[in-house]
Amino acid sequence: MSVQREQWGSRIGFVLAAAGGAIGLGNIWKFPYVAGQNGGAAFILIYLAASLLIAFPILIGEIFIGRKGQRNPVGSFRIVGQNRSIWTSFGYLGVLTGFIILSYYNVVAGWSLGYIIEALRGVFSGFEDPLMAGFHYELLMANPKWIIGWQAIFAAISVTVVYAGVQNGIEKYSKILMPLFLMILLFLVVWGIILDSEGKGLAFLFKPDWSVVKGKTILEALGQAFFSLSLGMGAMLTYGSYLKSDDNILSSALMVAILDVLIAILAGIAIFTAVFAMGLSPDSGPGLVFKVLPAVFAKLPGGTLFGVLFFLLLTIAAVTSAISLLEVISSYFVDEKNYTRHKVVVIVGIITFFLGIPSALSFGYWKNVTFFGLNFFGMLDYVSANIMLPLGGLAIAILLGWQLKKNDVITELRKGAENIVDASPWSLLSSKVYLSQRFNNGLIWHWIIRYVAPVVILLVFLYSLGLI
Numbered sequence: 001m002s003v004q005r006e007q008w009g010s011r012i013g014f015v016l017a018a019a020g021g022a023i024g025l026g027n028i029w030k031f032p033y034v035a036g037q038n039g040g041a042a043f044i045l046i047y048l049a050a051s052l053l054i055a056f057p058i059l060i061g062e063i064f065i066g067r068k069g070q071r072n073p074v075g076s077f078r079i080v081g082q083n084r085s086i087w088t089s090f091g092y093l094g095v096l097t098g099f100i101i102l103s104y105y106n107v108v109a110g111w112s113l114g115y116i117i118e119a120l121r122g123v124f125s126g127f128e129d130p131l132m133a134g135f136h137y138e139l140l141m142a143n144p145k146w147i148i149g150w151q152a153i154f155a156a157i158s159v160t161v162v163y164a165g166v167q168n169g170i171e172k173y174s175k176i177l178m179p180l181f182l183m184i185l186l187f188l189v190v191w192g193i194i195l196d197s198e199g200k201g202l203a204f205l206f207k208p209d210w211s212v213v214k215g216k217t218i219l220e221a222l223g224q225a226f227f228s229l230s231l232g233m234g235a236m237l238t239y240g241s242y243l244k245s246d247d248n249i250l251s252s253a254l255m256v257a258i259l260d261v262l263i264a265i266l267a268g269i270a271i272f273t274a275v276f277a278m279g280l281s282p283d284s285g286p287g288l289v290f291k292v293l294p295a296v297f298a299k300l301p302g303g304t305l306f307g308v309l310f311f312l313l314l315t316i317a318a319v320t321s322a323i324s325l326l327e328v329i330s331s332y333f334v335d336e337k338n339y340t341r342h343k344v345v346v347i348v349g350i351i352t353f354f355l356g357i358p359s360a361l362s363f364g365y366w367k368n369v370t371f372f373g374l375n376f377f378g379m380l381d382y383v384s385a386n387i388m389l390p391l392g393g394l395a396i397a398i399l400l401g402w403q404l405k406k407n408d409v410i411t412e413l414r415k416g417a418e419n420i421v422d423a424s425p426w427s428l429l430s431s432k433v434y435l436s437q438r439f440n441n442g443l444i445w446h447w448i449i450r451y452v453a454p455v456v457i458l459l460v461f462l463y464s465l466g467l468i
Contacts, residue, residue, distance in 0.1 A: 006166035007242050013171035014243060015252055016178045018063075019259040020320025021235045023181075025108055026228045028317050031264040032271045033288040034224055039212030040204040040272075043221055044265065046213070050225035051261050054456050057448045058231050060253045060413070061396045066240025067249060068412055072331035073234035076241055081399055090395040094234030097388040098328035101233060103352045104359040104380050105325065106158070109318035110150035111290060112311050114140070119297070119307035127298040134291040141363035148360050152353060154315075158322040159349035162330060163342055166242055170323055181316045184309050185266050191306065192273030201273035205265075219463040222456055227385060229260055232392030235324040238331050246415055270310075274300065289314070326352075386464035394457045401450030410442035 008014040035043050069076025074091035081087025118124065118140075127133045140146050161169045196202065230236060236256075240249070271293065278296045297307035326348060333344040358366065362375035371379045400409055462468045 007244060009167045009171055011247065011252060013167070013175060014239065014247075015255045015259075017170050017174040017320075017324070018236060018239045018252070018256045020174045020178050020181075020317075021239060021324030022228065022230045022256060022260045022321075023263045024230070024317050024321030025105070025112075025314070026224075026230075027260065027264040028267045028314050029108070029289050031224060031228060032268045034220060035205070035268055036272070036288065038217045038220060039209055041206050041208035042210050042213045043217055044205060044268070045208055046218055046221035047225050047264075048261060050222045050456075051229075051257060053448065054222065054453055055225040055229050055231065056253065056257045057445050058226070058393050058396060058453055058457075059229050059236060059257055060249055060445060061400045061449055062231060062236040063240035063243070063249050063253050064400065064409075064413060065396065066237040067243045067245065067247065070241050070245075072241065072335045073237050073328065074332055075335050076237055077395075077399075081403065084403075087395070087399055087403070090392060090399075091234075093388060093395075094232070094237065094392055095329055095332045097233045097384055097392060098235065098325045099348075099352065099355075100380050100384045100388070102322060102325040102329070103355040104377050105318070105322055106151050106155045106352065106356045107147065107360045107377065109315065109322060110147065110152075110154040110360075111140075112314040112318055113154050114146060114150040115290070115294075115311040116308055116315060118294075119304055119311060122304060124294045124297045124303060124307050127295045130292045130295045133294040133298075136294070137290050142365075144361060144364060147364065148357060151356055151360050154318070154322070155349055155353045155356075157319060158326050159345055161319070161323045162326045163345045165341060166327075170327060173323075174320060177316050177320055181313060181320075182263075184313045184316075185263065185270060188270040188306070188309060188313065189266050189273075192270045192277070195277040195300065196273035197277070201276035202269065204272055204276065205268055216463075219460060219468075223460045223464065226393060226457070226460060227389060228264060229257065230321065230324065232389040232396070233325070233384075234328040234392070235321075238328045239324065241331070249413060249415075274306075386461070390457055390461035390464065394454060394461070397449050397453040397457065401446065401454065406446055410446060413442045413445070 008017070035047075065076050065080050069079040071079060072091070073094035074088060077091030077094075078088040081090075118136075123136065124133075127136070161173050163169065164172070192201065226232075243249070243252075271288070274296050275288075275292065278299050293310065294307065297303040297310070300306050326345065329348045329352075330341060330344045333339045333348075334341055359377040359380060362369070362377035367375055369375060374382055459468065
Protein backbone atom coordinates (compact mmCIF):
# COMPACT_ATOMS: atom_id res chain seq x y z
CA MET A 1 0.00 0.00 0.00
CA SER A 2 1.47 3.37 -1.02
CA VAL A 3 2.03 6.10 1.53
CA GLN A 4 0.20 9.43 1.01
CA ARG A 5 2.84 11.96 0.05
CA GLU A 6 3.08 15.19 2.04
CA GLN A 7 3.15 18.75 0.65
CA TRP A 8 4.15 22.14 1.97
CA GLY A 9 1.45 23.96 3.88
CA SER A 10 2.37 27.34 2.34
CA ARG A 11 4.75 28.97 -0.11
CA ILE A 12 6.54 30.86 2.65
CA GLY A 13 7.04 27.51 4.39
CA PHE A 14 8.78 26.16 1.30
CA VAL A 15 10.89 29.30 0.83
CA LEU A 16 12.09 29.29 4.44
CA ALA A 17 12.76 25.55 4.44
CA ALA A 18 14.59 25.65 1.09
CA ALA A 19 16.54 28.75 2.11
CA GLY A 20 17.42 27.00 5.37
CA GLY A 21 18.55 23.96 3.41
CA ALA A 22 20.79 26.13 1.23
CA ILE A 23 22.05 28.36 4.03
CA GLY A 24 24.45 26.30 6.09
CA LEU A 25 28.06 26.02 7.11
CA GLY A 26 29.02 26.97 3.56
CA ASN A 27 27.60 30.48 4.09
CA ILE A 28 28.75 31.14 7.66
CA TRP A 29 31.97 29.09 7.77
CA LYS A 30 33.23 28.70 4.20
CA PHE A 31 32.14 31.87 2.39
CA PRO A 32 33.91 34.35 4.72
CA TYR A 33 37.24 32.55 4.66
CA VAL A 34 37.14 31.96 0.89
CA ALA A 35 36.31 35.64 0.38
CA GLY A 36 39.11 36.54 2.78
CA GLN A 37 41.63 34.47 0.84
CA ASN A 38 40.57 36.02 -2.48
CA GLY A 39 40.72 39.72 -1.71
CA GLY A 40 37.21 40.42 -0.41
CA ALA A 41 35.13 42.82 -2.50
CA ALA A 42 36.25 41.76 -5.98
CA PHE A 43 35.56 38.13 -5.13
CA ILE A 44 32.12 39.02 -3.77
CA LEU A 45 31.11 40.87 -6.95
CA ILE A 46 32.14 37.90 -9.10
CA TYR A 47 30.28 35.60 -6.69
CA LEU A 48 27.11 37.72 -7.03
CA ALA A 49 27.32 37.61 -10.83
CA ALA A 50 27.87 33.84 -10.79
CA SER A 51 24.95 33.34 -8.40
CA LEU A 52 22.59 35.27 -10.70
CA LEU A 53 23.77 33.93 -14.05
CA ILE A 54 24.63 30.31 -13.22
CA ALA A 55 23.56 29.09 -9.78
CA PHE A 56 20.07 30.61 -9.91
CA PRO A 57 19.13 28.95 -13.24
CA ILE A 58 20.41 25.59 -11.94
CA LEU A 59 18.38 26.08 -8.74
CA ILE A 60 15.27 26.63 -10.86
CA GLY A 61 16.11 23.47 -12.80
CA GLU A 62 16.55 21.33 -9.70
CA ILE A 63 13.25 22.51 -8.17
CA PHE A 64 11.65 22.00 -11.61
CA ILE A 65 12.62 18.32 -11.67
CA GLY A 66 11.31 17.80 -8.14
CA ARG A 67 7.96 19.49 -8.79
CA LYS A 68 7.49 17.69 -12.09
CA GLY A 69 8.39 14.27 -10.68
CA GLN A 70 6.71 14.69 -7.28
CA ARG A 71 9.16 12.12 -5.95
CA ASN A 72 12.57 11.77 -4.34
CA PRO A 73 15.71 12.30 -6.51
CA VAL A 74 15.60 8.74 -7.89
CA GLY A 75 11.90 8.81 -8.70
CA SER A 76 11.92 12.36 -10.09
CA PHE A 77 14.93 11.78 -12.35
CA ARG A 78 13.32 8.54 -13.56
CA ILE A 79 9.99 10.26 -14.37
CA VAL A 80 11.41 13.46 -15.89
CA GLY A 81 14.13 11.47 -17.67
CA GLN A 82 11.45 9.28 -19.28
CA ASN A 83 12.60 6.07 -17.58
CA ARG A 84 16.08 6.18 -19.10
CA SER A 85 18.50 4.42 -16.78
CA ILE A 86 21.20 7.08 -17.20
CA TRP A 87 18.99 9.73 -15.59
CA THR A 88 17.77 7.37 -12.86
CA SER A 89 21.41 6.72 -11.97
CA PHE A 90 21.90 10.45 -11.35
CA GLY A 91 18.98 10.27 -8.92
CA TYR A 92 20.82 7.55 -7.02
CA LEU A 93 23.93 9.73 -7.13
CA GLY A 94 21.97 12.51 -5.41
CA VAL A 95 20.81 10.22 -2.61
CA LEU A 96 24.31 8.81 -2.14
CA THR A 97 25.80 12.32 -2.12
CA GLY A 98 23.34 13.44 0.56
CA PHE A 99 24.20 10.35 2.62
CA ILE A 100 27.96 10.99 2.45
CA ILE A 101 27.77 14.72 3.10
CA LEU A 102 25.41 14.29 6.07
CA SER A 103 27.81 11.84 7.71
CA TYR A 104 30.66 14.34 7.97
CA TYR A 105 28.43 17.43 8.12
CA ASN A 106 27.19 16.20 11.50
CA VAL A 107 30.79 16.28 12.74
CA VAL A 108 31.47 19.97 11.98
CA ALA A 109 27.95 20.90 13.09
CA GLY A 110 28.67 19.13 16.37
CA TRP A 111 31.71 21.37 16.85
CA SER A 112 29.54 24.49 16.51
CA LEU A 113 27.10 23.07 19.05
CA GLY A 114 29.95 22.24 21.44
CA TYR A 115 31.47 25.70 21.02
CA ILE A 116 28.27 27.26 22.36
CA ILE A 117 29.01 25.52 25.66
CA GLU A 118 32.69 26.46 25.46
CA ALA A 119 31.63 30.11 25.12
CA LEU A 120 29.17 29.82 28.03
CA ARG A 121 31.93 28.31 30.18
CA GLY A 122 33.99 31.44 29.58
CA VAL A 123 36.81 29.52 27.88
CA PHE A 124 37.26 32.16 25.19
CA SER A 125 38.05 34.89 27.70
CA GLY A 126 41.44 33.29 28.37
CA PHE A 127 42.62 33.47 24.75
CA GLU A 128 45.22 36.19 24.26
CA ASP A 129 45.77 35.45 20.57
CA PRO A 130 44.68 33.04 17.79
CA LEU A 131 47.51 30.65 18.70
CA MET A 132 45.91 29.98 22.09
CA ALA A 133 42.49 29.54 20.45
CA GLY A 134 44.04 27.16 17.94
CA PHE A 135 45.72 25.16 20.71
CA HIS A 136 42.38 24.76 22.49
CA TYR A 137 40.78 23.65 19.21
CA GLU A 138 43.47 20.96 18.80
CA LEU A 139 42.86 19.73 22.36
CA LEU A 140 39.14 19.34 21.64
CA MET A 141 39.83 17.55 18.36
CA ALA A 142 42.02 15.06 20.22
CA ASN A 143 39.17 14.26 22.63
CA PRO A 144 36.94 11.59 21.00
CA LYS A 145 34.31 11.87 23.73
CA TRP A 146 33.88 15.57 23.02
CA ILE A 147 33.76 15.23 19.24
CA ILE A 148 31.57 12.12 19.00
CA GLY A 149 29.36 13.22 21.86
CA TRP A 150 28.42 16.53 20.23
CA GLN A 151 28.13 14.80 16.87
CA ALA A 152 25.55 12.43 18.40
CA ILE A 153 23.58 15.26 20.02
CA PHE A 154 23.46 17.22 16.77
CA ALA A 155 22.40 14.13 14.78
CA ALA A 156 19.59 13.52 17.29
CA ILE A 157 18.31 17.09 16.80
CA SER A 158 18.13 16.62 13.02
CA VAL A 159 16.38 13.26 13.37
CA THR A 160 13.80 14.78 15.73
CA VAL A 161 12.84 17.48 13.22
CA VAL A 162 12.58 15.22 10.15
CA TYR A 163 10.82 12.50 12.17
CA ALA A 164 7.86 14.89 12.62
CA GLY A 165 7.30 15.15 8.86
CA VAL A 166 7.29 17.84 6.17
CA GLN A 167 4.66 20.24 7.55
CA ASN A 168 4.86 19.43 11.26
CA GLY A 169 8.64 19.04 11.31
CA ILE A 170 10.71 20.67 8.55
CA GLU A 171 8.27 23.49 7.70
CA LYS A 172 7.28 24.18 11.32
CA TYR A 173 10.84 24.41 12.63
CA SER A 174 12.08 26.33 9.59
CA LYS A 175 9.49 29.02 10.33
CA ILE A 176 10.95 29.26 13.84
CA LEU A 177 14.66 28.81 13.17
CA MET A 178 15.08 31.02 10.09
CA PRO A 179 13.62 34.22 11.64
CA LEU A 180 15.69 33.53 14.79
CA PHE A 181 18.75 33.02 12.59
CA LEU A 182 18.18 36.34 10.81
CA MET A 183 17.64 38.21 14.07
CA ILE A 184 20.91 36.94 15.56
CA LEU A 185 22.83 37.62 12.35
CA LEU A 186 21.53 41.19 12.07
CA PHE A 187 22.44 41.79 15.72
CA LEU A 188 25.99 40.56 15.08
CA VAL A 189 26.24 42.68 11.93
CA VAL A 190 25.26 45.87 13.79
CA TRP A 191 27.61 45.02 16.66
CA GLY A 192 30.48 44.38 14.23
CA ILE A 193 29.92 47.68 12.37
CA ILE A 194 29.96 49.57 15.67
CA LEU A 195 33.22 47.88 16.69
CA ASP A 196 34.87 48.53 13.31
CA SER A 197 34.85 52.28 13.81
CA GLU A 198 37.45 52.84 11.08
CA GLY A 199 35.42 50.86 8.56
CA LYS A 200 38.30 48.61 7.53
CA GLY A 201 36.13 45.48 7.48
CA LEU A 202 33.46 47.11 5.31
CA ALA A 203 36.11 48.51 2.97
CA PHE A 204 37.62 45.04 2.59
CA LEU A 205 34.20 43.65 1.64
CA PHE A 206 32.82 46.45 -0.53
CA LYS A 207 35.75 48.32 -2.14
CA PRO A 208 37.04 45.99 -4.86
CA ASP A 209 40.71 45.72 -5.70
CA TRP A 210 40.66 44.19 -9.16
CA SER A 211 44.42 43.69 -9.13
CA VAL A 212 43.96 40.66 -6.88
CA VAL A 213 41.63 38.92 -9.33
CA LYS A 214 43.09 35.91 -11.14
CA GLY A 215 41.63 32.96 -13.01
CA LYS A 216 41.65 31.06 -9.71
CA THR A 217 39.54 33.81 -8.09
CA ILE A 218 36.85 33.58 -10.77
CA LEU A 219 36.67 29.79 -10.64
CA GLU A 220 36.47 29.77 -6.84
CA ALA A 221 33.68 32.36 -6.93
CA LEU A 222 31.78 30.21 -9.45
CA GLY A 223 32.29 27.15 -7.27
CA GLN A 224 31.15 28.96 -4.13
CA ALA A 225 28.02 30.26 -5.87
CA PHE A 226 27.15 26.75 -7.00
CA PHE A 227 27.86 24.95 -3.74
CA SER A 228 26.41 27.56 -1.36
CA LEU A 229 22.95 26.86 -2.79
CA SER A 230 23.33 23.13 -2.07
CA LEU A 231 22.89 22.29 -5.74
CA GLY A 232 23.43 18.81 -7.11
CA MET A 233 22.86 16.87 -3.89
CA GLY A 234 19.10 16.38 -4.25
CA ALA A 235 18.04 18.67 -1.39
CA MET A 236 16.38 21.36 -3.51
CA LEU A 237 14.93 18.66 -5.76
CA THR A 238 13.40 16.85 -2.79
CA TYR A 239 11.96 20.06 -1.32
CA GLY A 240 10.63 20.96 -4.78
CA SER A 241 8.84 17.61 -4.93
CA TYR A 242 6.58 18.73 -2.06
CA LEU A 243 5.34 21.72 -4.09
CA LYS A 244 1.91 21.59 -5.69
CA SER A 245 1.90 21.26 -9.47
CA ASP A 246 0.73 24.86 -9.90
CA ASP A 247 3.15 26.46 -7.44
CA ASN A 248 5.38 29.09 -9.03
CA ILE A 249 8.94 27.79 -9.28
CA LEU A 250 10.58 31.00 -10.47
CA SER A 251 9.47 33.34 -7.70
CA SER A 252 10.17 30.78 -4.96
CA ALA A 253 13.62 29.97 -6.34
CA LEU A 254 14.46 33.67 -6.60
CA MET A 255 13.54 34.27 -2.96
CA VAL A 256 15.70 31.30 -1.91
CA ALA A 257 18.66 32.56 -3.97
CA ILE A 258 18.32 36.12 -2.64
CA LEU A 259 18.23 34.91 0.96
CA ASP A 260 21.22 32.64 0.40
CA VAL A 261 23.40 35.39 -1.09
CA LEU A 262 22.23 37.97 1.45
CA ILE A 263 23.07 35.69 4.37
CA ALA A 264 26.56 34.99 3.01
CA ILE A 265 27.30 38.71 2.67
CA LEU A 266 25.85 39.56 6.09
CA ALA A 267 27.96 36.78 7.62
CA GLY A 268 31.01 38.31 5.96
CA ILE A 269 30.15 41.71 7.45
CA ALA A 270 29.63 40.27 10.94
CA ILE A 271 32.91 38.36 10.84
CA PHE A 272 35.28 40.74 9.08
CA THR A 273 34.21 43.90 10.92
CA ALA A 274 35.08 42.09 14.17
CA VAL A 275 38.31 40.61 12.75
CA PHE A 276 39.56 43.99 11.48
CA ALA A 277 38.47 45.76 14.67
CA MET A 278 40.78 43.43 16.58
CA GLY A 279 43.64 43.89 14.09
CA LEU A 280 43.69 40.26 12.91
CA SER A 281 44.18 38.82 9.43
CA PRO A 282 41.15 38.21 7.16
CA ASP A 283 42.91 35.44 5.18
CA SER A 284 43.15 32.87 7.99
CA GLY A 285 41.60 30.11 5.90
CA PRO A 286 39.32 27.29 7.14
CA GLY A 287 40.40 27.88 10.75
CA LEU A 288 38.87 31.38 10.75
CA VAL A 289 35.72 30.38 12.66
CA PHE A 290 37.13 27.93 15.21
CA LYS A 291 40.72 29.16 15.61
CA VAL A 292 40.58 32.94 15.06
CA LEU A 293 37.10 34.14 16.05
CA PRO A 294 37.27 32.78 19.64
CA ALA A 295 40.36 34.98 20.10
CA VAL A 296 38.41 37.90 18.64
CA PHE A 297 35.57 37.29 21.11
CA ALA A 298 38.08 37.31 23.98
CA LYS A 299 39.00 40.92 23.17
CA LEU A 300 35.49 42.21 22.47
CA PRO A 301 33.33 44.02 25.03
CA GLY A 302 30.66 41.45 25.87
CA GLY A 303 32.69 38.83 24.04
CA THR A 304 31.06 35.88 25.81
CA LEU A 305 27.61 36.92 24.60
CA PHE A 306 29.04 37.56 21.12
CA GLY A 307 30.59 34.08 21.08
CA VAL A 308 27.44 32.33 22.26
CA LEU A 309 25.29 34.09 19.68
CA PHE A 310 27.72 33.43 16.83
CA PHE A 311 27.98 29.69 17.46
CA LEU A 312 24.23 29.51 18.03
CA LEU A 313 23.88 31.14 14.61
CA LEU A 314 26.27 28.58 13.12
CA THR A 315 24.36 25.71 14.75
CA ILE A 316 20.98 26.89 13.45
CA ALA A 317 22.43 27.14 9.93
CA ALA A 318 23.81 23.62 10.31
CA VAL A 319 20.47 22.22 11.56
CA THR A 320 18.43 23.62 8.66
CA SER A 321 20.92 22.17 6.15
CA ALA A 322 21.26 18.81 7.90
CA ILE A 323 17.51 18.23 7.93
CA SER A 324 17.38 18.86 4.17
CA LEU A 325 20.09 16.22 3.65
CA LEU A 326 18.34 13.76 5.93
CA GLU A 327 15.09 14.37 4.06
CA VAL A 328 16.76 13.54 0.73
CA ILE A 329 17.71 10.08 1.98
CA SER A 330 14.49 9.44 3.88
CA SER A 331 12.23 10.46 0.98
CA TYR A 332 13.87 7.82 -1.22
CA PHE A 333 12.91 4.99 1.13
CA VAL A 334 9.45 6.43 1.79
CA ASP A 335 8.67 6.92 -1.93
CA GLU A 336 10.40 3.96 -3.51
CA LYS A 337 10.19 1.32 -0.79
CA ASN A 338 6.97 2.41 0.95
CA TYR A 339 8.71 2.45 4.32
CA THR A 340 7.22 4.56 7.09
CA ARG A 341 8.88 7.90 7.68
CA HIS A 342 9.44 7.27 11.39
CA LYS A 343 11.33 4.02 10.86
CA VAL A 344 13.42 5.34 7.99
CA VAL A 345 14.45 8.59 9.67
CA VAL A 346 15.67 6.84 12.82
CA ILE A 347 17.57 4.12 10.91
CA VAL A 348 19.20 6.59 8.49
CA GLY A 349 20.08 8.87 11.39
CA ILE A 350 21.83 6.03 13.21
CA ILE A 351 23.69 4.84 10.09
CA THR A 352 24.94 8.33 9.16
CA PHE A 353 26.05 8.87 12.76
CA PHE A 354 28.20 5.73 12.78
CA LEU A 355 29.54 6.48 9.29
CA GLY A 356 30.55 9.88 10.59
CA ILE A 357 32.69 8.52 13.44
CA PRO A 358 35.77 7.93 11.22
CA SER A 359 35.41 11.53 10.01
CA ALA A 360 35.24 12.72 13.62
CA LEU A 361 38.37 10.77 14.55
CA SER A 362 40.20 12.14 11.52
CA PHE A 363 41.17 15.20 13.55
CA GLY A 364 42.46 13.23 16.53
CA TYR A 365 43.31 9.55 16.88
CA TRP A 366 43.12 8.85 13.14
CA LYS A 367 44.64 12.07 11.81
CA ASN A 368 47.62 10.17 10.42
CA VAL A 369 45.39 7.70 8.53
CA THR A 370 45.25 9.07 5.00
CA PHE A 371 43.90 8.18 1.57
CA PHE A 372 45.76 9.82 -1.34
CA GLY A 373 47.08 12.39 1.13
CA LEU A 374 43.70 13.13 2.70
CA ASN A 375 42.28 12.02 6.03
CA PHE A 376 38.90 10.24 6.07
CA PHE A 377 36.98 13.50 6.55
CA GLY A 378 38.95 15.21 3.78
CA MET A 379 38.46 12.29 1.41
CA LEU A 380 34.66 12.32 1.80
CA ASP A 381 34.54 16.10 1.49
CA TYR A 382 36.73 16.08 -1.63
CA VAL A 383 34.83 13.31 -3.42
CA SER A 384 31.38 14.76 -2.64
CA ALA A 385 32.14 18.46 -3.20
CA ASN A 386 34.52 18.16 -6.16
CA ILE A 387 33.09 15.19 -8.05
CA MET A 388 29.58 14.22 -7.00
CA LEU A 389 28.00 17.69 -6.68
CA PRO A 390 29.26 19.00 -10.05
CA LEU A 391 28.11 15.81 -11.75
CA GLY A 392 24.65 16.25 -10.23
CA GLY A 393 24.46 19.86 -11.41
CA LEU A 394 25.71 18.93 -14.86
CA ALA A 395 23.04 16.22 -15.12
CA ILE A 396 20.31 18.76 -14.32
CA ALA A 397 21.56 21.14 -17.00
CA ILE A 398 21.89 18.46 -19.70
CA LEU A 399 18.55 16.79 -18.90
CA LEU A 400 16.56 20.03 -19.10
CA GLY A 401 18.65 21.69 -21.78
CA TRP A 402 19.22 18.83 -24.19
CA GLN A 403 17.18 15.74 -23.37
CA LEU A 404 13.70 17.26 -23.06
CA LYS A 405 11.90 19.32 -25.68
CA LYS A 406 12.33 23.06 -25.14
CA ASN A 407 8.64 23.91 -25.43
CA ASP A 408 7.67 21.20 -22.95
CA VAL A 409 10.24 22.44 -20.43
CA ILE A 410 9.21 26.10 -20.75
CA THR A 411 5.49 25.24 -20.51
CA GLU A 412 6.12 23.28 -17.31
CA LEU A 413 8.29 26.08 -15.91
CA ARG A 414 5.57 28.67 -16.42
CA LYS A 415 2.95 26.76 -14.45
CA GLY A 416 1.80 28.87 -11.55
CA ALA A 417 2.98 32.15 -13.07
CA GLU A 418 -0.62 33.32 -13.23
CA ASN A 419 -1.14 32.70 -9.49
CA ILE A 420 -0.50 36.24 -8.34
CA VAL A 421 -1.20 37.22 -4.76
CA ASP A 422 -0.97 41.02 -4.78
CA ALA A 423 -0.43 41.24 -1.04
CA SER A 424 2.61 38.97 -1.08
CA PRO A 425 6.08 40.53 -1.09
CA TRP A 426 7.08 38.56 -4.19
CA SER A 427 3.90 39.12 -6.23
CA LEU A 428 5.81 41.07 -8.90
CA LEU A 429 8.37 38.30 -9.16
CA SER A 430 5.67 35.70 -9.79
CA SER A 431 3.81 37.69 -12.43
CA LYS A 432 3.59 37.04 -16.14
CA VAL A 433 5.20 40.43 -16.66
CA TYR A 434 8.32 39.28 -14.84
CA LEU A 435 8.48 36.04 -16.80
CA SER A 436 7.92 37.64 -20.20
CA GLN A 437 10.01 40.77 -19.79
CA ARG A 438 12.88 39.42 -17.70
CA PHE A 439 13.13 35.80 -18.79
CA ASN A 440 11.48 36.13 -22.23
CA ASN A 441 8.93 33.46 -21.37
CA GLY A 442 11.68 31.15 -20.18
CA LEU A 443 13.82 31.33 -23.32
CA ILE A 444 16.75 33.06 -21.61
CA TRP A 445 16.65 30.58 -18.75
CA HIS A 446 16.61 27.67 -21.19
CA TRP A 447 19.52 29.16 -23.16
CA ILE A 448 21.60 29.44 -19.96
CA ILE A 449 20.71 25.89 -18.90
CA ARG A 450 21.51 24.52 -22.34
CA TYR A 451 24.72 26.34 -23.24
CA VAL A 452 26.22 28.39 -20.42
CA ALA A 453 25.67 26.31 -17.29
CA PRO A 454 27.18 23.03 -18.58
CA VAL A 455 30.38 24.80 -19.70
CA VAL A 456 30.78 26.71 -16.44
CA ILE A 457 30.08 23.65 -14.29
CA LEU A 458 32.56 21.64 -16.33
CA LEU A 459 35.21 24.35 -15.80
CA VAL A 460 34.60 24.37 -12.05
CA PHE A 461 34.69 20.58 -12.05
CA LEU A 462 38.05 20.46 -13.88
CA TYR A 463 39.45 23.19 -11.61
CA SER A 464 38.37 21.30 -8.49
CA LEU A 465 40.20 18.24 -9.77
CA GLY A 466 43.32 20.32 -10.44
CA LEU A 467 43.14 19.71 -14.20
CA ILE A 468 43.09 23.42 -15.13
